[in-house]
Amino acid sequence: MPVSLASSKVIYEGLKECDVRLVSALPETWLVHLIRMTDEDPEMILVRLAKEEEGVGVSAGAHFAGVKSAMLMQNHGFLASINGIVSFAHLYKIPLLMLISYRGSLGERDPWQTQGGNVTEPVLRALRIPYFFLDAPETAKKLIRQAQTLAESSMQPVALLLTRDLMWED
Amino acid sequence: MLRLDCLRSIYSELERCLVITIMGAVAAELQSLGHRPNFFYLQHAMGLASSTGLGLALCLPDQKVIVFDGDGSLLMNLGGLSTMARYRPKNLVHVVFDNESLLSVGGFPTATGTGTDLDGIARSAGVPRVSTVRSVESFTAAVKDAIHGNELTTIIAKVEAKGPSAFVTDLALLENRFQFRRHIQSLKRA
Numbered sequence: 084m085p086v087s088l089a090s091s092k093v094i095y096e097g098l099k100e101c102d103v104r105l106v107s108a109l110p111e112t113w114l115v116h117l118i119r120m121t122d123e124d125p126e127m128i129l130v131r132l133a134k135e136e137e138g139v140g141v142s143a144g145a146h147f148a149g150v151k152s153a154m155l156m157q158n159h160g161f162l163a164s165i166n167g168i169v170s171f172a173h174l175y176k177i178p179l180l181m182l183i184s185y186r187g188s189l190g191e192r193d194p195w196q197t198q199g200g201n202v203t204e205p206v207l208r209a210l211r212i213p214y215f216f217l218d219a220p221e222t223a224k225k226l227i228r229q230a231q232t233l234a235e236s237s238m239q240p241v242a243l244l245l246t247r248d249l250m251w252e253d
Numbered sequence: 254m255l256r257l258d259c260l261r262s263i264y265s266e267l268e269r270c271l272v273i274t275i276m277g278a279v280a281a282e283l284q285s286l287g288h289r290p291n292f293f294y295l296q297h298a299m300g301l302a303s304s305t306g307l308g309l310a311l312c313l314p315d316q317k318v319i320v321f322d323g324d325g326s327l328l329m330n331l332g333g334l335s336t337m338a339r340y341r342p343k344n345l346v347h348v349v350f351d352n353e354s355l356l357s358v359g360g361f362p363t364a365t366g367t368g369t370d371l372d373g374i375a376r377s378a379g380v381p382r383v384s385t386v387r388s389v390e391s392f393t394a395a396v397k398d399a400i401h402g403n404e405l406t407t408i409i410a411k412v413e414a415k416g417p418s419a420f421v422t423d424l425a426l427l428e429n430r431f432q433f434r435r436h437i438q439s440l441k442r443a
Contacts, residue, residue, distance in 0.1 A: 105308070130307070133332025137304040139301060139304070140300075140301035140303070144304070144305040144307060144312065145309075145311075145312050147305075147309055147434045147437055148309050148313045149312075167298050171301055174296075175295075175430045176427060177430075
């Protein structure tokens with residue numbers, strides 16, 4: 084599978100280095116290595132979800148407990164989480180670090196991913212969620228640390244879009 | 254059976270728990286009995302009270318967490334029941350007040366009024382302990398048992414579709430949220 088193991092490892096290390104101890108996830112192709120690394124790490128709590136919106140509640144619970152968390156999801160999972168983001172994370176000022184695989188953008192071969200690709204950034208902007216691109220392993224750790232810091236200080240969701248260039252090795 | 258009587262019957266037990274409620278009648282009625290810093294009222298995001306309880310329970314395994322859910326909210330997040338059952342934290346108690354209606358928006362009937370069986374759904378999802386109660390006495394016994402027990406428990410409490418006259422209280426949402434987190438951090442320091 085051409086999902087980049089090297090990039091997944093860098094992202095995972097980035098999460099660990101900013102003290103993330105709980106990860107909620109719903110499997111998607113680009114995230115398989117990240118989810119496996121989380122699952123195999125005894126220091127990490129992995130919560131496998133049925134639907135991504137649950138992750139907003141799980142992360143809020145972790146925040147109340149004083150535990151830093153991250154959400155791993157596809158952009159369609161982000162779209163499925165919107166009410167939770169608005170009526171929990173925004174309403175109650177809950178920091179969320181969302182790592183979103185950016186499917187349906189440049190180079191996408193799966194037709195079913197393409198509509199989600201069209202609307203991901205417009206929806207993030209409409210929700211006034213700060214978002215940044217994780218597109219190179221050299222800068223990934225720094226961006227993860229900065230996004231986590233911003234989420235905590237602003238007490239709001241911050242999104243990192245995982246791009247094809249970073250996650251896929253054709 | 255009235256939800257308010259149920260809440261009153263176990264109010265003193267809640268002192269040592271972290272409590273999360275859904276919005277609407279449950280939040281207003283628990284507050285009417287007396288707010289405490291260990292109570293968090295999720296005044297929207299229907300369905301996510303149980304997910305919040307799960308996150309809290311997994312992060313604080315030595316702390317008892319109790320979620321007061323409702324039939325309307327649970328029906329919006331049935332998948333969350335399977336997630337809870339998957340991790341089945343021993344310190345999580347999940348109470349569902351089932352009044353077979355969306356009371357806070359005018360009493361529209363939910364599917365539990367036409368045959369949907371939340372007790373059966375919870376069992377089939379894999380929740381290790383599930384019960385349905387129809388009297389205040391059995392509610393009190395079931396909740397006390399679950400709080401002092403050591404297993405994820407879902408209790409379906411069949412209650413009348415009656416609630417308070419008003420839902421808005423003088424506790425601001427953010428005030429509640431910050432107080433709740435600060436309370437938990439103070440427990441961790443103690």
